Amino acid sequence: MTTSREDSADFLAAETEVALERAADPTRHDVLFSRRAANIKQSAVRDVFDISIRPGLVSLAGGSPYLKSLPLDDLGRTAQKIIAERGLEALQYGGGQGMEELRGLVCEVMAAEGIEGAVPDDVVITTGSQSAQDVAAKVFCDPGDVILCEDPTYVGALNTFEAYEVDVVTVAMDENGLIPDELERTIGELQAQGRSIKLLYTIPSFNNPSGITLAADRRQQVVDICRRNDILVLEDNPYGMLRFDGEPLKPMRADNPDDVIYLGSFSKIFAPGVRLGWALVPKHLYRRFYLACEAVVLCPSPLTQMLVSAYLTDYDWQGHLRSMRSLYRERCEAMLGALAEEFPEGVHWTTPDGGFFVWVTLPEGIDTYPLLYTAIDAGVVFIPGAAFTPSDEPSNKLRLAFSAVTPEDIVEGVRRLAPILRTAISELDA
Ligand SMILES: Cc1ncc(COP(=O)(O)O)c(C=O)c1O
Numbered sequence: 205m206t207t208s209r210e211d212s213a214d215f216l217a218a219e220t221e222v223a224l225e226r227a228a229d230p231t232r233h234d235v236l237f238s239r240r241a242a243n244i245k246q247s248a249v250r251d252v253f254d255i256s257i258r259p260g261l262v263s264l265a266g267g268s269p270y271l272k273s274l275p276l277d278d279l280g281r282t283a284q285k286i287i288a289e290r291g292l293e294a295l296q297y298g299g300g301q302g303m304e305e306l307r308g309l310v311c312e313v314m315a316a317e318g319i320e321g322a323v324p325d326d327v328v329i330t331t332g333s334q335s336a337q338d339v340a341a342k343v344f345c346d347p348g349d350v351i352l353c354e355d356p357t358y359v360g361a362l363n364t365f366e367a368y369e370v371d372v373v374t375v376a377m378d379e380n381g382l383i384p385d386e387l388e389r390t391i392g393e394l395q396a397q398g399r400s401i402k403l404l405y406t407i408p409s410f411n412n413p414s415g416i417t418l419a420a421d422r423r424q425q426v427v428d429i430c431r432r433n434d435i436l437v438l439e440d441n442p443y444g445m446l447r448f449d450g451e452p453l454k455p456m457r458a459d460n461p462d463d464v465i466y467l468g469s470f471s472k473i474f475a476p477g478v479r480l481g482w483a484l485v486p487k488h489l490y491r492r493f494y495l496a497c498e499a500v501v502l503c504p505s506p507l508t509q510m511l512v513s514a515y516l517t518d519y520d521w522q523g524h525l526r527s528m529r530s531l532y533r534e535r536c537e538a539m540l541g542a543l544a545e546e547f548p549e550g551v552h553w554t555t556p557d558g559g560f561f562v563w564v565t566l567p568e569g570i571d572t573y574p575l576l577y578t579a580i581d582a583g584v585v586f587i588p589g590a591a592f593t594p595s596d597e598p599s600n601k602l603r604l605a606f607s608a609v610t611p612e613d614i615v616e617g618v619r620r621l622a623p624i625l626r627t628a629i630s631e632l633d634a
Pocket residue numbers: 267331332333334335358360407412440442468469470471476480481
């Protein structure tokens with residue numbers, strides 16, 4: 205006969221076993237996820253990111269900026285000085301809008317891009333443009349609302365919008381960017397279905413992934429169509445200042461302060477590791493927008509804000525940008541030259557005037573996703589086109605990034621890729 209103490213020991217052991225079994229079941233909390241969470245995906249760019257750092261591989265996948273020419277020693281001394289002399293401010297919480305000094309400097313950066321007269325009171329410093337996209341979706345969109353975007357568009361924006369259960373609807377582009385007639389037609393169709401369209405998300409200069417730029421004469425047309433239909437324009441312009449030659453094209457925000465939320469970023473003109481960008485928000489929308497930013501991060505990092513402010517004040521940032529533009533131009537030319545030399549007939553690509561990317565189109569019927577794995581075996585990585593559209597259809601496109609790779613490696617990467625495309629085309633013909 206067992207004692208009650210033994211009974212309870214057995215009972216406890218059994219309980220513990222059940223608890224351990226339950227703890228080992230990795231799906232046990234799945235029922236707790238929100239509906240929204242089901243829409244949160246790992247981007248294909250992140251998938252490929254880990255692979256692309258394998259030694260020996262040429263990565264034409266990641267759109268990272270070139271950082272090696274930054275004055276790192278000087279920046280180190282500047283960071284040290286900030287902490288030594290203003291550490292109690294740099295390491296303390298700050299205001300939700302971001303520091304006034306940096307917001308003022310952001311207005312100067314925007315003036316250099318063609319936006320005159322912006323005031324610090326209308327600027328919110330954000331954790332990169334990425335967090336501003338998140339805030340825009342959060343502030344304006346209910347589940348089922350529509351955000352219009354280019355086809356193709358930035359994968360990070362797609363992931364963000366889809367996480368808010370937004371229906372992302374694409375508008376066709378040609379070599380001059382968004383087609384105004386197509387925009388008008390798409391809006392008309394959606395309105396006829398009773399859909400609520402909140403935003404047009406656009407990357408007008410050197411679109412990621414296509415490298416295409418919205419022509420100057422279409423920019424106002426696009427804003428006018430949106431204004432007539434009470435749709436806000438979310439203009440994401442991280443590459444605008446990276447035009448290879450000449451002046452940046454005037455952003456849509458420049459002449460339309462009430463209809464455009466403008467997103468800028470220090471990631472491509474300085475360094476993504478500071479995780480700082482900004483939103484220039486129409487006055488009548490500012491309060492809600494900034495309160496939503498504050499609710500997410502409390503405040504952007506004062507330390508990196510002070511570092512960026514010092515960079516814009518004490519360093520020749522415009523000179524550095526000029527040298528970056530010519531470095532990216534050289535890399536882009538190396539890529540375009542190699543593509544012309546190596547890629548088979550039937551393959552087409554864009555010729556960007558700036559930014560980081562070339563967009564390649566293969567003959568209809570080829571799916572570039574499976575080609576990625578053959579390419580990895582051959583020692584080169586790209587991003588398949590399907591990543592950059594909300595559609596689940598296979599894509600015959602792929603993105604090549606030239607920003608973070610030397611011209612020699614670009615040529616080598618294209619050489620490794622060419623036979624894979626040739627085989628895919630010949631299998632299609634067979
Ligand atoms: C079009 C576009 N928007 C936003 C981002 C993210 O920028 P940030 O580093 O400012 O968050 C990227 C990054 O590649 C991008 O290409």
